[in-house]
Amino acid sequence: MEDLGEIVAEFLLESHENLDQIDRDLVALEQEPDSRDLISRIFRAIHTIKGTSGFLAFSRLEKLAHGGESLLSKLRDGVQPVTPATITVLLAMIDGVRSILSSIEENGTENDVDIDSILAQVHAQMNAGEAAAEAAAPAAAAPAATVPPAEASAETPVPLDEAPAAVRPEPEPVEEQRKPIGELLVESGGAQPQDVGSALAQQLEGDERKLGTILLEEGKAKPAAVNEALQQQAPKRSIADSAIRVDVDLLDTLLNMVGELVLARNQLVRGVMEIGDATLVRSAQRLGMITSELQEGIMKTRMQPIEHIWSKLPRVIRDLSNSLGKKVELVMQGKETELDRSLLEAVKDPLTHLVRNAVDHGIEEPERRLAAGKSAEGTLTLRAYHEGGHVAVEVADDGAGLDVDRIAQKAVEKGLLRAEQVPNMDKRDIMAMVFQPGFSTAAKVTNVSGRGVGMDVVKTNIENIGGAVSVDSTPGEGTVWRLTIPLTLAIIQALTVDCGEQRYVVPQVAVLELVFIDGNSTKIEYASGAPVYRLRGKLLPLVRLDRTLGLEVGGDQGVYIMVLQADGRRFGLVVDRVLNTEEVVVKALNSRFKDIGLYAGATILGDGKVGLILDVSSLARRSHLTADADRKSLEGSSRANSAAGTGERLLVTAVGERRVAIPLDTVTRLEEFPRDRIEHAGSREVVQYRGQILPLVRLSHLLGAYGEEPEGDTVSVVVYSEGGRSVALVVDRIVDIAENSTTARRDAEEDGLVGTAVIQQRVTELLDVRRAILAADPNFYSDLENDEMLVEA
Amino acid sequence: MASRQFATFEVAGQLFGVEVDTVQEVLSYNEYTPVPLAPPAVGGLFNLRGQVIAAVDLRVQLGMARKALQGPVMNVILRGDGEPVSLLVDKIGEVVDLDDERFEPPPDTLSGPTRELVVGTFKLDGRLMLALDVNQAVDTYRATT
Numbered sequence: 001m002e003d004l005g006e007i008v009a010e011f012l013l014e015s016h017e018n019l020d021q022i023d024r025d026l027v028a029l030e031q032e033p034d035s036r037d038l039i040s041r042i043f044r045a046i047h048t049i050k051g052t053s054g055f056l057a058f059s060r061l062e063k064l065a066h067g068g069e070s071l072l073s074k075l076r077d078g079v080q081p082v083t084p085a086t087i088t089v090l091l092a093m094i095d096g097v098r099s100i101l102s103s104i105e106e107n108g109t110e111n112d113v114d115i116d117s118i119l120a121q122v123h124a125q126m127n128a129g130e131a132a133a134e135a136a137a138p139a140a141a142a143p144a145a146t147v148p149p150a151e152a153s154a155e156t157p158v159p160l161d162e163a164p165a166a167v168r169p170e171p172e173p174v175e176e177q178r179k180p181i182g183e184l185l186v187e188s189g190g191a192q193p194q195d196v197g198s199a200l201a202q203q204l205e206g207d208e209r210k211l212g213t214i215l216l217e218e219g220k221a222k223p224a225a226v227n228e229a230l231q232q233q234a235p236k237r238s239i240a241d242s243a244i245r246v247d248v249d250l251l252d253t254l255l256n257m258v259g260e261l262v263l264a265r266n267q268l269v270r271g272v273m274e275i276g277d278a279t280l281v282r283s284a285q286r287l288g289m290i291t292s293e294l295q296e297g298i299m300k301t302r303m304q305p306i307e308h309i310w311s312k313l314p315r316v317i318r319d320l321s322n323s324l325g326k327k328v329e330l331v332m333q334g335k336e337t338e339l340d341r342s343l344l345e346a347v348k349d350p351l352t353h354l355v356r357n358a359v360d361h362g363i364e365e366p367e368r369r370l371a372a373g374k375s376a377e378g379t380l381t382l383r384a385y386h387e388g389g390h391v392a393v394e395v396a397d398d399g400a401g402l403d404v405d406r407i408a409q410k411a412v413e414k415g416l417l418r419a420e421q422v423p424n425m426d427k428r429d430i431m432a433m434v435f436q437p438g439f440s441t442a443a444k445v446t447n448v449s450g451r452g453v454g455m456d457v458v459k460t461n462i463e464n465i466g467g468a469v470s471v472d473s474t475p476g477e478g479t480v481w482r483l484t485i486p487l488t489l490a491i492i493q494a495l496t497v498d499c500g501e502q503r504y505v506v507p508q509v510a511v512l513e514l515v516f517i518d519g520n521s522t523k524i525e526y527a528s529g530a531p532v533y534r535l536r537g538k539l540l541p542l543v544r545l546d547r548t549l550g551l552e553v554g555g556d557q558g559v560y561i562m563v564l565q566a567d568g569r570r571f572g573l574v575v576d577r578v579l580n581t582e583e584v585v586v587k588a589l590n591s592r593f594k595d596i597g598l599y600a601g602a603t604i605l606g607d608g609k610v611g612l613i614l615d616v617s618s619l620a621r622r623s624h625l626t627a628d629a630d631r632k633s634l635e636g637s638s639r640a641n642s643a644a645g646t647g648e649r650l651l652v653t654a655v656g657e658r659r660v661a662i663p664l665d666t667v668t669r670l671e672e673f674p675r676d677r678i679e680h681a682g683s684r685e686v687v688q689y690r691g692q693i694l695p696l697v698r699l700s701h702l703l704g705a706y707g708e709e710p711e712g713d714t715v716s717v718v719v720y721s722e723g724g725r726s727v728a729l730v731v732d733r734i735v736d737i738a739e740n741s742t743t744a745r746r747d748a749e750e751d752g753l754v755g756t757a758v759i760q761q762r763v764t765e766l767l768d769v770r771r772a773i774l775a776a777d778p779n780f781y782s783d784l785e786n787d788e789m790l791v792e793a
Numbered sequence: 794m795a796s797r798q799f800a801t802f803e804v805a806g807q808l809f810g811v812e813v814d815t816v817q818e819v820l821s822y823n824e825y826t827p828v829p830l831a832p833p834a835v836g837g838l839f840n841l842r843g844q845v846i847a848a849v850d851l852r853v854q855l856g857m858a859r860k861a862l863q864g865p866v867m868n869v870i871l872r873g874d875g876e877p878v879s880l881l882v883d884k885i886g887e888v889v890d891l892d893d894e895r896f897e898p899p900p901d902t903l904s905g906p907t908r909e910l911v912v913g914t915f916k917l918d919g920r921l922m923l924a925l926d927v928n929q930a931v932d933t934y935r936a937t938t
Binding site: 502549589593596602604608609611612 | 824826827828829830831832835837838839840842844845847933934
């Protein structure tokens, strides 16, 4: 841009803004074809571009804008109706203008842009309109058609800026913009000149009240008159003085410096606290407050409403839904939500992709929608809101929803999941598979989406800026894609942790929860060497930070597990100590450390030392590596087992004196319920569980186990869910998870069991899960009878 | 006669020098943050007025064992390629003005890691100064044996 004259640069900037507005207006115009306001506004904007391009000798641009203007003038004069076809042509014209502008920006010339085909479309549209109009009202149409387009524009009833004025929309001289209120009052007759004079004199003598206030309080002017004068003053100021354009680089520099200032402040405050001098402490606190406000202010300058990137989407949706023959209504909520400029840029493409995907795959064809009892027009909702230091942006459609079974099947086909994992998995975890590279469930590949590129890119892009992506879907009701984005790139919420002798920083967006391991009630267990933790009954793979960093490996007691989520996987990071959460300023890390891959950056900690920010995704990938290795060895051993026995994984429970094993594949969750929450429905015991009524069956009753009821306020249950129904099996105690690698196995002799086996050197009974479930809920399988998903235990 | 200015410093009793305009500043610093899994020549990170600087242990680069970073250590901060890098040295010397005629290529007897870092020898009064190749000196991925 530097090589261009300042005038051209400003023209480009302004025109881009205008074009975005025109885009929005055109799409809006399609919705309300009769809005003369919209037509006039579009007309004015195009006219400005035309005028300026003529002035700057961009003849092609002028010609193109002129063509568009001619068509618009017909719409404006009511000679021709607004039809979708007209809008399409006008949008194409705007695209043409855009490409000329970018050509000017890049090469300083407009010569290699083809405008003839667009102009041909424009003329075709005008002729079509003429033909229609002539047929309808020949007398009215004839003069309009013969008016030379240039003249048509000159005749416009709307007052237009002269072209040169459009180039440099310089404010009028300031004196005229802001007349003193006294003068205004005298002019309007609201106050006498001598009263204003004496009030001014009072001000000179040190009266700090405003002129209007003085006059009011002394009864020299009427409130209405003062108000009117103030209003006369105000709007002019807001146009001329309230906004300036600032170089983004300058803002970035300022933001960096404020970052430094925050750090210096932190260090100073710490030092001053140690000295303990009251005066110094006060000054330091004041400095602290000023710094915080300054930081906030500077951050605000970089904030822009998300509307900036949303504004392009109505156009995207319109074009796409038209080409697909779908009807889509766009709803935007929270478009004033602000985000850091750099983040907006980074979110733009992922968001566009999600929107295209939602229109292409989410929302069904009108016929299918009608058949499903929905309105023919689908709704796409964009929602943005603040949530705990983050901004959430949602793309929600009311389409068919994600097909979880298909995703699971596909994931198994692609080797991303093992078939036996699937029944155990949370619905959301299965849906998250769509973010894996190369994953696409689209039956047909369209030129919009379905090629298996995209969702993983969306995820990578969002994670690169420290955000997260998730998806949730209800079959038949729609899908919600959710982006969680930090407010700014430069400052993040983070947890500081200790590991070894060093302090590390973990971005808080990845942290789900913290668990303290005391070694008694909570402990780290090992599955053939791989550390795991039972988090509410589910095994959480653990990564030891000290081991990962190649440091001395510490003990398993008195440590913390940070439950982290990245890359759609959950894992626990074992650290020595979790200190606190704080806002840290992210510093780029020297490029030589990028290859290590474990660090996302560095920051200056409160004590002035450098702290490394851990890259959670890369830690996750590391944990997968070990998980994959484990899986391989597990598969190896299970192959060995299948030769000898079944090799299935079992949940071993205690029921009275007996040990009962349940295939782990059939277990959805392990829960503990307070004893007093058990209620009765008929002869059955039930508990309320996640908005459902969960029937309970006591294995001790089912199996006729004798022995005392265990003491305690809670009962341990094994929850089994399928197809939205759940039952809970009450056991006395969860003992362990074991591999069934034994050969000693006998078939069942007793009701409710499928057999007996020796597991961990003890005789253990194998539960007939189907029977147990039917005992709890006789109707459990009736809805699923045709489904093959039944797990025969 | 052309002459050049060198900032000099000592590591293990040997005098080294780099051209003055490659040096941003010289300072001593106390606390370094180790970077686990980084190449051994990385001494650590420190905070230079809010900027995170990587300190390269010249001792390790020269093939010597690394010394524990305790107490203040002298840093020669080089402008580097866009991002400043620091060389950890034992002692800072003077800035010397040297004529090109005092320059000689490194002696053939010089071998090992040092040879790769040194571009030449300057004959000073009473001692020799080895001129370092700045890029090689801060390249922590250079194989050190």
